[in-house]
């Protein structure tokens with residue numbers, strides 16, 4: 001893959017900066033900084049490079065970083081924006097989320113951070129994220145797949161070399177599968193022990209991250225990233241609509257499914 005020159009330079013700078021700071025006494029080779037306890041992705045990649053410099057050369061590292069940024073940024077940001085929009089239109093959901101956060105997260109002083117471990121047991125917050133991904137999946141038709149063999153799907157013969165799209169958004173709103181499919185009801189995910197819908201191969205009614213071996217490898221990271229951000233937004237700010245008008249939920253598809261009118 002040929003990376004655009006500007007992007008290539010920015011990513012190379014990122015790697016070089018991390019490389020020079022990892023010679024600092026504070027940093028271990030596995031990417032951990034003992035004083036902060038935090039790891040960065042770039043430093044973890046550099047620790048892989050230490051082990052296998054031939055495979056993990058700088059071009060491979062830049063490719064991995066670029067893929068993470070391009071596949072993970074808009075998808076996660078849209079999910080956060082949709083979730084806030086749905087909650088603003090459903091203040092009772094926002095209130096319930098706030099109560100769950102206040103009962104479970106102990107922020108004592110400015111600078112205390114919400115971490116991925118502090119949100120792991122927040123079941124209602126996860127219901128909100130799942131319900132948001134059901135109604136507004138950032139990749140509504142997943143990504144195109146290509147059949148490498150002749151096969152059959154749902155009784156239809158598929159020839160080798162066919163491009164296949166999966167309309168996840170239509171499945172997520174199918175009234176034969178979901179009760180009141182167009183309504184935002186996070187409670188429907190209570191007891192649905194399948195975060196992001198990726199764990200059970202059998203369940204195909206909820207697939208915002210796709211299914212099978214080409215499913216999104218960033219799903220777990222996305223659930224944490226979106227969860228931590230929403231938790232921070234809900235806990236640190238008072239949210240309400242301006243006046244009585246509902247937040248506009250019109251969609252706009254530009255690569256990923258965003259809002260026609262940004263929040």
Ligand code: HEM
Pocket residue numbers: 067068069071072073075076079137138139142143144208209210211213214215216217218219221222223226
């Ligand atoms: C809410 C956030 C996200 C959603 C909804 C999402 C959704 C998806 C979907 C639907 C696919 C295609 C699956 C298929 O066609 O079967 C995909 C692929 C992919 N995603 Fe995500 N994604 C998200 C976040 C992320 C993040 C944070 C990363 C990385 C840091 C990431 C990395 C990737 C990569 C590398 C692929 C391609 C995998 C392959 O082709 O084998 N995604 N994602």
